[in-house]
Amino acid sequence: MSENQNLEEKDSEKKSIGNNLSYGEFLELLKMEFGDFLRLAENGRSIPYAGLKARKKSIRIRELLKDFRDISINREKMIKEVRKNIKTKLEKGEF
Secondary structure (H helix, E strand, C coil): CCHHHHHHHHHHHHHHHHHCCCHHHHHHHHHHHHHHHHHHHHHCCCCHHHHHHHHHHHHHHHHHHHHHHHHHHHHHHHHHHHHHHHHHHHHHCCC
16 A cells, blocks of 8 residues: 555545544543643643643644534534424424
């Protein structure tokens, strides 16, 4: 397998992280990543390696926050659609 194929697979893995998780699961993942970042950043005061890991974690968090926007917008669309369907059924007297 060539290096380009490996890079493409890694990119597709990154893009699919948010697509494979529910909104709640994604929020839990984001909370864990933030918690790890804070722990590493605090330890980075006295342990240089922890500072390096915190900087790498910040890159990961940035990617997750980009995914969060898309996930949040899709979630909002879904909620609006459900509300619209319920409103339509109430107006028709189906409930």
